[in-house]
Amino acid sequence: MTSPQLVSSEYDARIRRAERLAAQHFFASEFLDFYKHIAAFQKTLRANIAASSGVKSSSAPPTELRDPLELAVLLPHFRGYLSIIEKHAPSALAESARQMSLLPSDSWIASLEAHWEHAGKYDQQIGAFAQFLARAFLQPYAEFRAALLPRAPMVMTVRACPLCGARPLSGVLRVEGDSGKRFLLCSFCSQEWEFRRIHCPTCGEQAEGKLPVYVAEQLPHIRVEACDTCKFYLTTVDLTKDGHAVPLVDDLAAIPLTLWAHEKGYSRLQPNLLGT
Ligand SMILES: [Zn+2]
């Protein structure tokens, strides 16, 4: 179990990193300024979720990450969340938050439950923008659940998150020995699992010549790891190059890389929170 202090400092680290990247990279500053408001809300929500679940000690702990949502804990925070989005988001998203706020709570529940069941697994066809409202709201809850679940020992390279079954958001290289070890970061519950270095997480390609890596000058610690067999790519945050990076946040700043990859005909496996 993760302590409340540790959790809240994790969110603080995301907020600080967003501030720093926004100051350094003008192209990402609008997105990152908005993200800071989301992360601040998520920090409060996560603390509230932990407090409410502590009170209800009679309820059994979850056995699966995607066990049914505790709507009694979550719903009271949804209206306040929508007004934060309405106030700080880019206009189209602010408008969709405003429209959602006018709907009855049955519609909120339907949208949250659909996201909870399918996100990261079968949502390729739904626009990332349309998913945003449920995704940003439920992310702290998914992270909370993930922290309660025991980790099974990893015996093989799996392409979907071993805890929740979602596709990876991005890769992470962490210092280990004299080089880096590769992990994949889950797009739904934000946990990492170890993954082979030369191996496409989409189609399983292992031929080095088919797996080109690209780096942009502005962001030397972020790589585009592409696959010429399936034409998908993953951004990978290289912590061996910048130990201060926070993968979830640095990925949001990787706009030039994303544009470049799309121009080259590669598709992203799973869009990030801001749909890039
Ligand atoms: Zn997961």
Ligand SMILES: [Zn+2]
């Ligand atoms: Zn591939």
